[in-house]
Amino acid sequence: MNRPVMPQPDPAAFIKANLQISPVPSIPEILLHQAGPASGLWRLAGRRQADPAPYWAYPWAGGAVLARHLLDRPETAAGRRVLDLGAGSGLVAIAAAKAGAMAVAAIDIDANAIAAIGLNAAINSVNIAAVAADITEASPPETDLLVVGDLFYDPALAVRVMGFLRRCQAASIEVLIGDPERAYLPQGELRRIATHAVADFGAGGGAAQAGVFTLS
Template sequence: MKRPGMPNPDPAAFIKANLPISSVPSIPEIRLHTAGPASGLWRLAGRGEADPPPYWAYPWAGGAVLARHLLDRPKTVAGRRVLDLGAGSGLVAIAAAKAGAAMVTAIDIDANAIVAIDLNVAINGVDIVAWAADIIEDPPPETNLLVVGDLFYDPSLALRVMAFLRRCQAAGIEVLIGDPERAYLPQGELSRIATHSVADFGGGTGGGAVPAGVFALVGND
């Protein structure tokens, strides 16, 4: 456990020193700083060793399936403004930029995630704007496409996210969701448009491959 009074390490220096760069499973076009067993992420987050690691340190299946989908179908984002909500490591945002998006914004509530995104963006040679915020109670953003990877793991969060996505849809924003069908994904409100087998760090898979889907909101054109 962290000793009282011990300062938190510098996030960028910590990530560079403890999260090695590796290609994302199933997405060799993208490399990320990714946590391993000896990364000691609890020190960066100011948590205890037994606490769960932060989400941004791993490529989760919902983000991975979206990234694979965008890279395989670049017309989905080519020339468009794309916003990655709950961006984590920046995987989906980086894929959108590589696929030819005109502008990509990555948003996450964790300030350390934004540091990781900036480092991962530099590794992959793309241009992304990343900032820390919780925007799901805000008006719809100025974007053409909203991508959402793996935000349906908690019941209250899932409800808030869906309400936001519906407001975005009503404002004319296209929404794409990537998810391995976690417990709180509202499948009755979604239309599956693709399935890919990708690695996942949730649900006890420990990085094993799972089938994950790309979904649109029912009613989206």
């Protein structure tokens, strides 16, 4: 006998009801809906093997270091078109908008992340165009600055992302990567331009010395 399939809740309604709004550790200027022990995130995340893990529900060091960098150096984004690849909660995209970006797009493969980005943009009073897509095999986007936070945690993903970033570099798009030196970060192909101590969910919420890198 087949068990009945339980309908998944509406992502935006679930996030508003269960993920508390709080300042991002190390980045008090930005508020996000963040998951906690009682959030029941499994009800939204899905049970199929193909469903993306809910990385968007937590602040990771790679995104935090980029957000901190953009807020501290607003001239990096001011007046420019910015695209946040693998945007998760929208933390980096929000920082770019607060830094004065002309237009900000946030791309993630997880539709739940896109719902979270919309809510998080609203509570921070910024405008972000959020799209659920995988653009790593596509042509370089129409943007001036591409920001990538914490996408080098998986070997196959790291190779695919790096190939895309090289194509963007060849198209004269500036690329900034934020990462706490995860296992598959290709450090030999990068140049560190800044380091910030930020909280990292991947380290149990403890501090991490994360870097901001450009392509060498």
